Amino acid sequence: MARALSALQKTWTTTKAGLLSLKDSPRDLHLIFAINFLESFNYFSLSLVFVLFLTDAFNIGDVQAGSYYGLWGTLLFLYGIPIGGLIDVLGVKRSLLACQVLNIGGRFIMAATQSKVIMLLSLLGPVTLAGTLGSPVLTIGVKRFTSEGNRGLAFSLFYTVMNVGSLMTGLLLDFFRIQLPNGLNIAAFGPGTLFNNGLRLLLLVGCLASVVSTGLVLLLEEKLPGPLEVDKRRMSMDPTIPLQESFRASERGDPGEEPKLRPRQHSLDGMQIPTAPRHASWRSWISSKYSTLLLELRELGRSGEFWKFMAMCLFTINLKQIFRHLDATMPKTLVRTYGCDAPVGRIYSINPAMIILLVPIAGVLLSGFEHFDVIHWGGYLSGLAPFWIVFFRPEWAYILFVIFMSLGEMIWSPRWYDYSMSVAPEGREGIFGSAASAPLFLAKLPTGALSGFLLGKYCADNHKCEAHPTSPPVDIPCHASTIWLIIGLLTLSSPFCILLTQRWIRPAQQHPLRLPVSSAIAVETEEASLSLASEQLQPDSLPFARGQP
Numbered sequence: 356m357a358r359a360l361s362a363l364q365k366t367w368t369t370t371k372a373g374l375l376s377l378k379d380s381p382r383d384l385h386l387i388f389a390i391n392f393l394e395s396f397n398y399f400s401l402s403l404v405f406v407l408f409l410t411d412a413f414n415i416g417d418v419q420a421g422s423y424y425g426l427w428g429t430l431l432f433l434y435g436i437p438i439g440g441l442i443d444v445l446g447v448k449r450s451l452l453a454c455q456v457l458n459i460g461g462r463f464i465m466a467a468t469q470s471k472v473i474m475l476l477s478l479l480g481p482v483t484l485a486g487t488l489g490s491p492v493l494t495i496g497v498k499r500f501t502s503e504g505n506r507g508l509a510f511s512l513f514y515t516v517m518n519v520g521s522l523m524t525g526l527l528l529d530f531f532r533i534q535l536p537n538g539l540n541i542a543a544f545g546p547g548t549l550f551n552n553g554l555r556l557l558l559l560v561g562c563l564a565s566v567v568s569t570g571l572v573l574l575l576e577e578k579l580p581g582p583l584e585v586d587k588r589r590m591s592m593d594p595t596i597p598l599q600e601s602f603r604a605s606e607r608g609d610p611g612e613e614p615k616l617r618p619r620q621h622s623l624d625g626m627q628i629p630t631a632p633r634h635a636s637w638r639s640w641i642s643s644k645y646s647t648l649l650l651e652l653r654e655l656g657r658s659g660e661f662w663k664f665m666a667m668c669l670f671t672i673n674l675k676q677i678f679r680h681l682d683a684t685m686p687k688t689l690v691r692t693y694g695c696d697a698p699v700g701r702i703y704s705i706n707p708a709m710i711i712l713l714v715p716i717a718g719v720l721l722s723g724f725e726h727f728d729v730i731h732w733g734g735y736l737s738g739l740a741p742f743w744i745v746f747f748r749p750e751w752a753y754i755l756f757v758i759f760m761s762l763g764e765m766i767w768s769p770r771w772y773d774y775s776m777s778v779a780p781e782g783r784e785g786i787f788g789s790a791a792s793a794p795l796f797l798a799k800l801p802t803g804a805l806s807g808f809l810l811g812k813y814c815a816d817n818h819k820c821e822a823h824p825t826s827p828p829v830d831i832p833c834h835a836s837t838i839w840l841i842i843g844l845l846t847l848s849s850p851f852c853i854l855l856t857q858r859w860i861r862p863a864q865q866h867p868l869r870l871p872v873s874s875a876i877a878v879e880t881e882e883a884s885l886s887l888a889s890e891q892l893q894p895d896s897l898p899f900a901r902g903q904p
Contacts, residue, residue, distance in 0.1 A: 395520025425803020733767030
C-alpha cells in the first residue's frame with residue numbers, strides 16, 4: 356500500500372512538472388492534440404462497428420466480414436510503406452489536409468451508399484489511405500512542436516488523448532445502437548438509409564469530425580526541420596558530399612576551408628524543400644542504399660541477440676491479437692448472446708478508461724523489474740482474461756474479461772516498446788522496428804478470418820438485431836464459451852512459449868546488441884536518415900496503440 360501511495364505521489368509530481376513545461380508550448384501543439392482526439396474517435400468508431408456494420412447493413416457473412424477486417428489492418432501497414440516518402444514531401448499540414456479530404460469523402464460514401472461494392476472500395480481505398488496519414492503524421496507534429504525537455508510528456512498526453520477518443524467511441528456506440536437503432540426515422544428517406552440507421556449515423560458523425568479537423572489543420576503553421584536535420588538528410592542521400600565539398604575547395608586554392616553543406620532547395624508554395632544535388636546519380640544512390648541494406652541484414656543475421664528478439668516477436672503475436680478480438684469478436688458474441696440491447700460500447704469503454712488512469716501508476720510500480728519479465732508475467736493476465744467468459748455465463752463475465760485484459764495490457768504493453776529499443780543497436784532502431792512489425796501485420800488477416808470462422812461456426816447470426824432483416828429471425832444458440840476458450844488458449848500460448856524458451860531468448864543483461872566494426876561507416880552515414888524516417892510511425896508503433904490494426 357505504501358508503495359502504491361508513493362507511486363501516486365511520484366506520478367503526480369512528474370505530471371505536474373511536465374504540464375508546467377508545456378505551458379509555453381506553441382499553439383500548434385494544442386491544435387495537434389485536438390486533431391488527435393477527433394482522428395482517434397474516427398479510427399475507433401470505425402474499428403468497433405466494422406464487423407457489425409458490414410453484417411447488419413450489407414448482409415456480409417461472419418467469415419467475410421472478419422476477413423475484410425483483417426485485410427483493412429494489413430492494408431493500413433502496406434499503404435504506409437510508400438506513403439512515408441510522400442509525407443516527407445508534403446509536410447505535416449498538407450499531409451493532414453489530405454487525410455481529412457480522404458476521410459470526409461470516404462466515410463460519407465460508406466455511410467450513404469447502399470452498394471456493397473462501392474462501400475468496400477471506399478473502405479479499403481480512401482478511408483484506409485487516410486488512416487496512414489492520420490496518427491503517423493500527428494506524431495511527427497508532436498515532435499516538431501516540442502523540445503527535447505518536454506517531448507516525453509507531450510507524447511504521453513498524445514496517447515492519453517487518443518484513449519479519450521476511444522472512450523468516447525464506446526459511449527456513443529451504445530447511444531446510436533440502442534437509442535437510435537432506426538436512426539432519425541425520417542419518413543422521406545427509406546428504411547436503413549443514411550438518416551434511418553444508427554450505425555450509419557455514427558459513421559456520419561465521424562465524417563463531421565473530419566470536417567472540424569480540417570478547420571483545425573488550416574490553423575496549423577508548417578514547421579520544417581532545422582538546418583542540422585536538413586544537412587543530415589542530405590548527407591544520408593549522398594555520403595560523399597563532404598569529400599566533394601573538400602575537393603571543390605582544394606580546386607579553388609583553399610584546401611584548408613571547412614566543407615560547407617549548402618543543400619540545393621526548391622520552392623513549394625513558399626516552402627523551401629531541400630533536394631538532392633544535381634550531380635547525384637539516383638542509380639548509384641539506390642545501389643548504395645541497397646548494398647547498405649544487404650550489409651545490415653547480413654550482420655543482423657549473424658547476431659544471436661537479433662534472433663532472440665525475433666523469437667520474442669513471434670511468440671507475442673497471439674498475445675497482441677487479443678485486441679483484434681476485442682473489436683471484431685466481442686461485439687457480435689455480446690449481441691447474439693444477450694440480445695440487441697447488450698452494452699457493447701460501455702463494456703468496451705472500460706479498457707481505455709483503465710489505461711488512461713492506471714498506466715502511469717503501473718509504470719512507476721514496475722520500474723524496478725526487467726522488461727523481459729514484465730512482458731512475460733503481464734502476458735498471463737491478458738491470456739487468462741477470456742476464461743471468465745468460458746466459465747461464467749452472465750454478462751458481468753465480459754466486464755471481468757475486459758478488466759483483466761486491460762490489467763495485463765498496462766503491465767506488458769508499455770514495456771514492450773522499452774524492450775524493443777533496449778535490444779536494438781544504436782542507429783538501427785528502424786530496421787529492428789520493421790522486423791518486429793512484419794510478422795504482426797502479416798498475422799492480422801488470418802486473425803480476422805479466424806474471428807469470422809469462429810462466429811459462423813459457434814455463434815451464427817440469428818438476424819434478430821437487424822433493423823431491416825434480409826432473413827427471418829431464427830433461434831440459434833450462441834456457444835460463446837467455445838469461441839473464447841480457443842481465443843484464450845491461443846493468447847496463453849504466448850507467455851507459455853516465453854516460459855519454455857526463456858533460457859535461450861532472454862536478452863544478455865546490460866549488453867545491447869552492437870554491430871561489428873565492418874558496419875561502422877554504414878551506421879554513421881545512415882543514422883540521420885533512420886532518425887528522420889523513424890518519425891513516420893505506423894499506428895501500431897505508437898505506445899499502447901492496442902486498438903489499432
